[in-house]
Amino acid sequence: MIIDAYEVPNGKTVDAEICIIGGGIIGIAIARELRSRGLGVTILESGGKEMEQDSQSLYKGDGRIFETGSNKRELPDYLHQSRLRLLGGSVHGWGGKCGIPDAEVFEKRDWIPNSGWPFSRQELMPFFDRACDTLKIPRFDYDANEIFDKDRPTFIFGPEKRLTTSPRHISPVTRRGPKEMIEAYRGSVADDPNADVYLHANVVDIVTNETGNAITQVEVATLKQGRFTVRAKRFILATGGIENVRLLLNSSKKHKNGLGNDHGLVGRYFSGHTTFANSSALYLTNRHQPLTLYQNKDARKIWGVFKTSRQTQIDHKLPNFTVSLNSGSPRPNSKDAAVMQSSFLMDGRMANPSLEKYSPRGSFAQAYFMTELAPNPESRISLDEQTDALGQQRVRMDWKFSKDDLDGLARSAKVFGQEMGASGMGRMKAVFRRDRLLMTTGPSRHHIGTTRMDENPKSGVVDTDCKVHGLENLYIAGSSVFPSGGIINPTLTIVALGMKLADHLVDIGKGA
Amino acid sequence: MNLMISRREMILLVSVATLEIGGRWNSQVHGAEKDLRKAFKKFSRKEELDPLKNVGEAYLQANPSASGVDALLQGLPSGKTLDEDYWASIEKQIQNDYRNGKCTTVNSWILSNTECNLCALLHLVGA
Numbered sequence: 233m234i235i236d237a238y239e240v241p242n243g244k245t246v247d248a249e250i251c252i253i254g255g256g257i258i259g260i261a262i263a264r265e266l267r268s269r270g271l272g273v274t275i276l277e278s279g280g281k282e283m284e285q286d287s288q289s290l291y292k293g294d295g296r297i298f299e300t301g302s303n304k305r306e307l308p309d310y311l312h313q314s315r316l317r318l319l320g321g322s323v324h325g326w327g328g329k330c331g332i333p334d335a336e337v338f339e340k341r342d343w344i345p346n347s348g349w350p351f352s353r354q355e356l357m358p359f360f361d362r363a364c365d366t367l368k369i370p371r372f373d374y375d376a377n378e379i380f381d382k383d384r385p386t387f388i389f390g391p392e393k394r395l396t397t398s399p400r401h402i403s404p405v406t407r408r409g410p411k412e413m414i415e416a417y418r419g420s421v422a423d424d425p426n427a428d429v430y431l432h433a434n435v436v437d438i439v440t441n442e443t444g445n446a447i448t449q450v451e452v453a454t455l456k457q458g459r460f461t462v463r464a465k466r467f468i469l470a471t472g473g474i475e476n477v478r479l480l481l482n483s484s485k486k487h488k489n490g491l492g493n494d495h496g497l498v499g500r501y502f503s504g505h506t507t508f509a510n511s512s513a514l515y516l517t518n519r520h521q522p523l524t525l526y527q528n529k530d531a532r533k534i535w536g537v538f539k540t541s542r543q544t545q546i547d548h549k550l551p552n553f554t555v556s557l558n559s560g561s562p563r564p565n566s567k568d569a570a571v572m573q574s575s576f577l578m579d580g581r582m583a584n585p586s587l588e589k590y591s592p593r594g595s596f597a598q599a600y601f602m603t604e605l606a607p608n609p610e611s612r613i614s615l616d617e618q619t620d621a622l623g624q625q626r627v628r629m630d631w632k633f634s635k636d637d638l639d640g641l642a643r644s645a646k647v648f649g650q651e652m653g654a655s656g657m658g659r660m661k662a663v664f665r666r667d668r669l670l671m672t673t674g675p676s677r678h679h680i681g682t683t684r685m686d687e688n689p690k691s692g693v694v695d696t697d698c699k700v701h702g703l704e705n706l707y708i709a710g711s712s713v714f715p716s717g718g719i720i721n722p723t724l725t726i727v728a729l730g731m732k733l734a735d736h737l738v739d740i741g742k743g744a
Numbered sequence: 745m746n747l748m749i750s751r752r753e754m755i756l757l758v759s760v761a762t763l764e765i766g767g768r769w770n771s772q773v774h775g776a777e778k779d780l781r782k783a784f785k786k787f788s789r790k791e792e793l794d795p796l797k798n799v800g801e802a803y804l805q806a807n808p809s810a811s812g813v814d815a816l817l818q819g820l821p822s823g824k825t826l827d828e829d830y831w832a833s834i835e836k837q838i839q840n841d842y843r844n845g846k847c848t849t850v851n852s853w854i855l856s857n858t859e860c861n862l863c864a865l866l867h868l869v870g871a
Contacts, residue, residue, distance in 0.1 A: 567798075570793070571796065571853060646847070649847070650847050650854060653841070653854070654839060659853060659855065660853070661854075
C-alpha cells in the first residue's frame with residue numbers, strides 16, 4: 233500500500249516490524265521475500281513513483297577519480313547522474329546485465345590487496361538461483377564453455393585455455409524490458425495491503441538507544457517541511473553504496489564518527505567498475521568460429537564475454553578481466569586495415585589457395601575491457617561541508633585507482649591479445665596511454681565496498697549476516713557490503729545477498 | 745644458421761610488393777610466383793605498405809639488436825622454396841609465438857615476434 237509522506241501528520245510515530253530504508257530494486261526484493269513469509273514490512277522511499285528533480289537533487293555532491301599521485305579527472309555530475317531516486321530506484325536506468333562473479337573473487341588472492349569474501353561463492357549459489365528467479369532470468373546452472381547452440385557456439389581457445397567464456401543474461405525487469413515488468417516488480421510490494429510503502433520519505437537520522445547498541449527509530453523528513461518517526465524491531469539500510477554511507481555518517485548524535493564507524497571504515501574501499509574502450513580495437517581474421525554469441529546481444533538469449541581464466545590469473549597474478557564485443561562493425565582506418573591484412577597474410581592464409589574461402593579483409597570489432605580494481609582504503613566516500621535541502625551534509629567522492637590497477641589492465645589486455653593470435657581469432661590494437669587512461673575510462677554506476685563485510689569489526693562494517701558490527705538490529709543491503717567487487721554487474725549478487733539476509737531475518741524472527 | 749632459404753630469396757619475398765607496384769615482377773624463386781602474387785596482391789599500393797614498414801621501423805628502434813637483414817632472417821623458419829609449406833611453417837611459428845608469449849607491442853599492436861621480423865625486413869629491403 234502506498235502512502236505519500238506529504239500526507240502524514242507532522243510529529244506522527246509509525247510502528248513497524250521491519251523498516252527498509254530505500255525502495256530500490258534490493259529494498260523491494262527483500263520486502264517481497266519477507267512479506268511472502270509473513271513478516272510485516274515498511275519501506276521508506278525518498279522519491280515518488282516518477283522522477284522528481286527536487287528529490288533527485290538530494291544526490292548532488294562532489295566527485296573525482298584519480299590515480300594515486302598522478303592524473304585527476306573531475307566528475308561534477310557523477311553523483312546525481314549515476315543513481316535514480318524514485319520507487320524502483322536505479323532499476324529504471326539499469327541495463328539488465330546479470331552474471332555470477334568468478335569463484336576466485338570470493339577467495340583471498342595474495343596479489344590483490346584486501347581481496348576475498350568471508351564465505352565462498354558455493355555458499356551463495358542457492359541464493360543466486362533465487363535471485364535469478366526474482367529477476368526473471370535463467371539460472372546459471374551450466375558450464376558456459378560447454379554450450380553449443382549451433383547458431384551461437386562458444387569460442388574454442390587454444391590448449392592453454394588462457395581465456396574462457398563468461399555468460400550473461402539480460403533481466404527484463406529493466407528499462408530495456410516491457411514497461412509492465414518494472415510496474416509489476418514494484419507493484420508486488422506497493423499494491424500489497426500488508427506492506428506500507430512511504431513515498432517522499434527521507435530518512436535524516438538513524439537514532440540509537442541510550443547505550444548506543446541498537447536502533448530505536450528513524451527520523452523522516454519531507455521536502456515540504458513534514459517530519460515523522462518510524463519505530464521498528466529491525467532496520468535495513470538499502471539506499472545504495474553512496475547513500476548508505478551518507479546516512480550512517482550523518483547519524484552522529486550518539487556515535488560522533490557516525491554509525492558503524494568505530495574503526496573509521498564507513499565510506500572507505502569505495503570502488504566501481506570501469507570500462508576502457510576508446511582506444512582499443514580487435515581485428516578478426518578467423519572464419520572458422522562465428523562470434524554471434526559475443527556480438528549479437530539478443531536480450532532473450534544468453535550472451536558471452538571473454539575472460540581470463542582462473543589459471544591465467546594465478547599464473548600471471550592478474551585481476552579479474554573481461555572483454556566484451558560490441559555488435560557494431562565500423563571500418564578501420566587505412567593504416568590499421570593494412571596491418572590487419574598483414575596479420576592475415578602472415579597467418580599464411582592468403583598464400584594458400586585452399587583457403588580462398590576466407591575473407592581476405594577480415595573484420596573489425598569494437599571491444600571494451602573491464603578490469604577488477606583492488607579494494608583500496610584510500611578510495612572513499614566522505615561527508616562534504618555542503619548541505620542539501622534537508623540540512624544533510626552532502627558527499628564527496630574520491631575514487632582512487634592504484635598503479636597496480638592500471639598495470640593489471642594493461643597486462644591482462646596483453647594476455648588477451650596474445651590469445652587472439654594463438655587461437656587464430658585475430659589481432660588486437662590497444663592504446664594504454666597512462667596520461668589519458670582516466671580521461672577515456674567510463675565509470676560505471678556500480679558503487680561498491682563502502683560498508684564492506686568482514687567477520688572482524690576492525691576489518692569490516694557488517695558481519696556475514698549483513699548486520700552492522702556493534703548494533704543489534706541494523707542491517708545493510710546492497711553492493712556496499714561487497715568486500716571485493718570483481719567485475720560482474722553487481723545487481724544479481726545484490727539480490728542474492730538480499731535473499732540471504734531475508735532468510736536470516738525470518739530465522740531470527742521465529743526465535744523472537 | 746640453418747636457414748636454407750637464401751638471403752636473396754627472402755629479400756625478394758619481402759620486397760615483392762614493392763616490385764609489384766611498378767609491375768616489375770621478376771621473381772627468380774621458381775614455382776613461388778603465383779602464391780606470392782596472391783599473398784601480396786593486397787599490398788599493391790604504397791599506402792598499404794607504409795603502415796607495415798612503420799611497424800617494422802618501430803620494432804627495430806625498440807629492438808636495436810634485431811637490426812640487420814641477416815639477424816632478422818635467422819628468426820624465420822628454414823625452407824627451400826617459398827611454397828605453401830614454407831608459408832605454413834611461418835604460420836606455425838607465428839602461432840607458437842603467441843602461445844609462448846613471444847610477442848611485442850609495436851605501435852599499440854600486439855604482434856608476434858615473427859610478424860615483427862617480417863615487417864622489419866620489409867622496412868629494411870622494401871623501402
